[in-house]
Amino acid sequence: MNEKDKVTIYDISEKLNISAATVSRALNDNPKISIKTKELVLKTAAAMNYKQNRLAQALKSGKTNNVGVIVPYIDRNFFSSVIRGIEEELSPHGYHVIICQSHEDVTNEITQINTLLNTQIDGIFMSISKTTQDTSHIQKVLQEKTPLIFFDRKKDLPGFSSVTIDDFNGGFSATEHLINQGCTKIVHFSGDLNLDIYKNRCDGYMAALKKHGLPIRKEYIIQVNSKIESGASAISELWELEDKPDAIFSAGDYAALGAIQELKRRKVRIPEDVCVVGFSNEPFTKYMELPMSSVDQTPLEMGKIAAQVFLEQVKGKQTLTIEKKVVLTPELCIRDSSNRIGKAIPTVA
Amino acid sequence: MNEKDKVTIYDISEKLNISAATVSRALNDNPKISIKTKELVLKTAAAMNYKQNRLAQALKSGKTNNVGVIVPYIDRNFFSSVIRGIEEELSPHGYHVIICQSHEDVTNEITQINTLLNTQIDGIFMSISKTTQDTSHIQKVLQEKTPLIFFDRKKDLPGFSSVTIDDFNGGFSATEHLINQGCTKIVHFSGDLNLDIYKNRCDGYMAALKKHGLPIRKEYIIQVNSKIESGASAISELWELEDKPDAIFSAGDYAALGAIQELKRRKVRIPEDVCVVGFSNEPFTKYMELPMSSVDQTPLEMGKIAAQVFLEQVKGKQTLTIEKKVVLTPELCIRDSSNRIGKAIPTVA
DNA sequence: TTGTACGCGTTATCAT
């Protein structure tokens, strides 16, 4: 009873002395078929261990039921959470999720979009890499009438939907929270300003300062990367200044962590002397020596909503260029690193 | 210049007044073709923005260049790291990685294997769910002559390759390390013993005790899940005992974290009174109040090696049932939570 | 070196 070769609808049509077309109809709930033969087909199909070849189906229909997701790195908590959201929303609809990593390199991004297109995926989800400037490779996707949905890191291009968080709001509320804690000299660790998300967080930061009548000081805005060391050395730099800051709002959690480590090394008290707020709400933030405040980007929800946008898009195919921009509100998680309430605020010497 | 419909080899054969076969040959570096026409085809193909339809190719060849990965949850650091390893090793060879989540439920696992098989993937990588007992759905994969490679959580079945870590060794060395710190009353938080990995860690623990002449006490082996609360309540239970332990070796980091939190609440000093070692080396362990010792499972490497095993398997197709078992050695990362000796030494990432 | 013809497994159109 070994089935070495796949059984096709022809095998079963032969066995039943009917045509392959009828078999196909039976398998696809086609109304134009008698219940008798339908049941017969279904039964023997099961008996013969028949499996639909979705490849052939796909070639015929032009739909693969596969989508591609392009992210910088899949093992970054934020991205894997978004992917989880996408997968969980899409798999009940029969879609499979293919993952690609750009390693923050446009070159990879380009080839991945191309090979993804070649495999005839039904849609692409993508967070652009830091090095993506030119967008011609993305524009090309539009011509293939393949839906591409940006999440988190997007480019503002006509014809593309996106799901992002309100990074301006995130930066604004984090900064305002620090002001409410009594901080007035607030430093911002900014990320790569080529990415809108970091630009917006920075804008939000500045807007909050402005609203509260605080000066925007150039030397208080420092470009860092997402490494711990980067945050630490930024602190070293800052502590050379005459006028030392009393708060850090970092656009990333790792830089914030590095800052905290370096501040401790310098015996600076947190949050008494300096408050710190990060961004991303990485899992480690709540388990730190001093649980760190951070802005949560609700990645799971972001993934689910991106998937929903995709589903809408493929359903209502008539409207070719649907363009939907969803903006989620981030959530500020206040923890000990920026919570002075309940702690005695020391008199400044 | 809008190309609404995909251009095929027929379109380009028409334009050049040659046969589609010749075009195909040109595109595939077939030796039986003149350099002239080959270059001509390549040039016009590029000009017409031709893209291979890998779907048709796949249907023809029986190879999709897709592999499936089935894990409980994709946003768990360990799994996303393994997947990263698989992706990075396989993508240079033209493979795409499809991800599936079992949510620790065999039912999902079964349907995922089936749909994956229907889409004609070239291979499956999988870590079984906690609830997987019966393995008939896995056995079926063998008949389809589709390679399936286990990683981390495996079932010992003939015909299947696997890449795992030596969990026995992990449990053994962690326990021995605790003994070397002077601990004699060592508790083990065990995971679900349905999974070999947890059984082996437990066996390693017991072997270390035995080797050093320490008794194996039933009340010192506690079954926990991978939640923080589970570790905390285990401590509460243990602290009811007359004879309180002086060390915890947990088969998971989250339970270990819960234990540490509860111990602190009870003013138990770590590592002076109780040493703690976890398992998995989750990112948060090194950023904790007290950086936690843990056993690293080298997930990235595990993924890469699993991918290599797969590649070998599809290359040397002649040998049908190759069965390769790779066992990696885990790495004990000693940090403050179990380091009574050089306490001042800061832990390296 | 190039062209012809067929098949991969399905589904859809047209007859019957």
Add this chain to the structure above:
DNA sequence: ATGATAACGCGTACAA
């Protein structure tokens, strides 16, 4: 209700 046939896009024996 069912059957024959074409077509999806490609690769490849076989023939020329």
